[in-house]
Amino acid sequence: MNKIKCIVIICLLFSLQSLYGQLKKGDALDKIVAVVGDEAITDSDVKGRISFLVQQDPKTNPNDPKFYNQVLQTIIDEKLIIIKAKEDSIEVSDDEIEERWQLFLQQSLAQLGSEQRIEQVYGMSIPRMRNEFREEIRNRLLSSKIIEKEFGQLTVSNNELKTFFEQYKDSLPEVPISVSLYRIVRNVESLNKNKEDTYRFALRVRDSIIASGNFEDFAKRYSDDKQTGAEGGDLGWIAKGKFLPELEKYAFTMLPGEISLPIETPLGYHIIKLRDKRKDEVLLSHILFKIGQSDDDKQRVKNFLDSLRLQIKTLDDFKKFAQKFSDDNDTRGFGGYIGNVPLDQLPDPVKEEIEKLQDGQISEVLPYSTSSNKTAYQLIYKEKVIPAHKASLETDRDLIEQQAIQYKRMQEYSKWIAKLRQEIYWEIIN
Numbered sequence: 001m002n003k004i005k006c007i008v009i010i011c012l013l014f015s016l017q018s019l020y021g022q023l024k025k026g027d028a029l030d031k032i033v034a035v036v037g038d039e040a041i042t043d044s045d046v047k048g049r050i051s052f053l054v055q056q057d058p059k060t061n062p063n064d065p066k067f068y069n070q071v072l073q074t075i076i077d078e079k080l081i082i083i084k085a086k087e088d089s090i091e092v093s094d095d096e097i098e099e100r101w102q103l104f105l106q107q108s109l110a111q112l113g114s115e116q117r118i119e120q121v122y123g124m125s126i127p128r129m130r131n132e133f134r135e136e137i138r139n140r141l142l143s144s145k146i147i148e149k150e151f152g153q154l155t156v157s158n159n160e161l162k163t164f165f166e167q168y169k170d171s172l173p174e175v176p177i178s179v180s181l182y183r184i185v186r187n188v189e190s191l192n193k194n195k196e197d198t199y200r201f202a203l204r205v206r207d208s209i210i211a212s213g214n215f216e217d218f219a220k221r222y223s224d225d226k227q228t229g230a231e232g233g234d235l236g237w238i239a240k241g242k243f244l245p246e247l248e249k250y251a252f253t254m255l256p257g258e259i260s261l262p263i264e265t266p267l268g269y270h271i272i273k274l275r276d277k278r279k280d281e282v283l284l285s286h287i288l289f290k291i292g293q294s295d296d297d298k299q300r301v302k303n304f305l306d307s308l309r310l311q312i313k314t315l316d317d318f319k320k321f322a323q324k325f326s327d328d329n330d331t332r333g334f335g336g337y338i339g340n341v342p343l344d345q346l347p348d349p350v351k352e353e354i355e356k357l358q359d360g361q362i363s364e365v366l367p368y369s370t371s372s373n374k375t376a377y378q379l380i381y382k383e384k385v386i387p388a389h390k391a392s393l394e395t396d397r398d399l400i401e402q403q404a405i406q407y408k409r410m411q412e413y414s415k416w417i418a419k420l421r422q423e424i425y426w427e428i429i430n
Contacts, residue, residue, distance in 0.1 A: 034072060036079035036426040046072050072428070078143065080420040085142035090149070092141040094245050098266050100137050101130055106369065116226070125227035127267060127288065128235060131243050151412060156404045164404040165393055172391045175399065177343055179354055180383035182318055182336040184308065185328035185368050186301045188375040195291055202262035202269045202289045209259055215273045215285060224268065225288040233273070233285035240280045247272055251282045262289070298375065305365045305379050312362060318381045327376065340386055340399075350380070357382040 030042040047062075049071050054060050061067060105126070108118050115126055122129055156164065165172075205222055209215050216232030223229030243251065246265045254260065254274040262269040268290040276283040308325065312318050322336030331338055343351055353363045361382055368378040391400055 032429055034076055034426065034428045036076055037083045037424060039079055039083075041072065041075055041079065045075060049075065076426055076428075077417050077420075080417070080424050080426065081143045081146060082139050083424055084420055085146040088146060088149075090142050090145045092138050092145070096141055097134060097137050100141055101133065102266075104133070104137070119227050125225050127225050127228070127244070127286070130267075131235075131238060134242055147413075150416060151409045154405055154409055154412065156401060156408055160408070161397075161401055161404050162393070164407060165400055168403075168407075169391070172400070172403070175386075175389055175391050175396055177388045178340040178386045179343060180340050180386065181338040181354070182315070182322060182381040182383065183328065183331060183338055183368075184305065184318070184322045184326045184336050184379045185331075185376055186305055186325065186378070187327045188297050188301050188377070194297070198269055198289050198291050199262055199264075202271060202287075205287065205289075206259060206261065206271050209271070215259065215287075219285060219287045222289070223287040224290040225286070228286065229288075233287050235284040235286055237278075237281050237283050243282075244270075247284075247286075251284060252277075298377075301377050302365045305377055309362055309365075309379055312381075315360070315381060315383060318362070318379075328378075336381070354380065354382055359384045 030044050032040045033043050033046060034041040046068060050060075050062050050068065053071070054062050105118075109115070112118050112121060118129075119125055124132065205218055209218050212218075219229050219233030223233055225233075228234055238251075240248065240252065244265050244267075247263055247270055250260050250263055251272060251274060254272075254277075256274055256276055258274050260270075260272045262271055264270075268288055270289075271287045273285045274282060275285060308321050312321060319335030319337075323332055326332040326336055328336070343354070346354060347369075350363075350366060353366060357363060359382060363378075363380040363382070365377050365379060368376040389395065393400060
């Protein structure tokens with residue numbers, strides 16, 4: 001994952017934490033501390049961000065006025081970037097929003113341990129979080145796209161690289177022990193039969209609801225959205241544009257009291273009941289039927305990778321199979337090449353497996369975490385071990401070049417922000 005993507009993920013986590021703080025406060029009056037374009041920044045926006053930062057670093061003093069101002073300035077910069085993205089007609093698709101939502105969910109699962117714990121912390125169900133956070137995710141993606149547009153193609157010349165190295169070579173950290181790795185990734189996909197069975201079950205539940213008229217009882221018994229299920233499937237009032245697009249298309253065409261046929265979304269199949277409707281919002285209940293991978297689906301992928309493993313004799317064989325069969329778009333075009341990866345950056349189960357391998361050996365089938373939170377498995381080829389050493393242009397040119405480009409990006413980014421502050425209206429309100 002490149003540094004720009006890392007920055008965007010961190011910003012997304014900050015923003016969703018701030019949004020969570022606003023949702024918890026409800027409609028209480030809030031002091032406006034700044035205006036950017038036609039958008040206000042409130043005191044709770046800043047304090048919500050500070051609260052999240054303090055969770056990450058308990059040594060941070062949340063009552064330091066200088067720190068408050070630093071956070072406020074950062075939020076102002078973020079608003080300026082989003083305004084500029086919209087002015088430049090940058091667009092974000094629903095698929096991109098869904099992918100970033102899944103990444104946020106994966107990060108939250110890693111931090112909190114379970115979906116139930118996430119729902120407890122945020123005080124709402126996972127599907128409702130997805131709806132509530134949708135606009136904020138869109139803004140984060142707008143920001144990342146325009147940053148990539150402005151700085152993604154930056155390069156450094158040979159002279160710039162040499163100048164950077166000479167200036168910072170004594171402060172560059174030692175290159176840690178690393179391994180040159182390749183991988184083949186296969187996602188676990190459900191067979192059509194699994195989806196069909198889920199759809200048919202959802203349809204039978206819907207037929208039973210029509211016959212009995214007790215939607216809430218069936219939601220409590222059958223919904224895979226446990227939090228709303230316990231409340232009879234209640235999603236509350238949902239404004240237009242803040243709902244799953246697949247469901248919104250149906251919800252605003254339904255009549256009060258109507259119950260939909262099963263509707264597919266990335267979360268599974270939903271039956272929705274329209275309880276009431278206003279001009280731009282609907283009062284809904286739903287029953288969710290998740291579509292998960294079966295043990296047979298997972299075993300089928302493991303068996304496939306095992307069969308490849310037996311056929312691979314050389315690194316060239318591995319590259320050929322990676323280009324043909326790997327589902328990892330980032331490495332497939334390079335024959336599965338990951339790069340020289342520091343051992344300490346590998347997940348513990350992968351690190352343990354890699355340390356057992358000799359150079360030129362292939363791992364057993366291992367779990368793999370995708371950016372879209374899909375279940376997947378991988379084979380890893382260990383080419384060679386690179387001992388820890390002091391960075392040099394002769395042996396670590398690519399690594400030093402990445403650092404030099406990142407340094408240049410930071411300089412250009414600062415100039416760009418200064419320019420936006422001159423071109424777009426903003427004001428701090430005392």
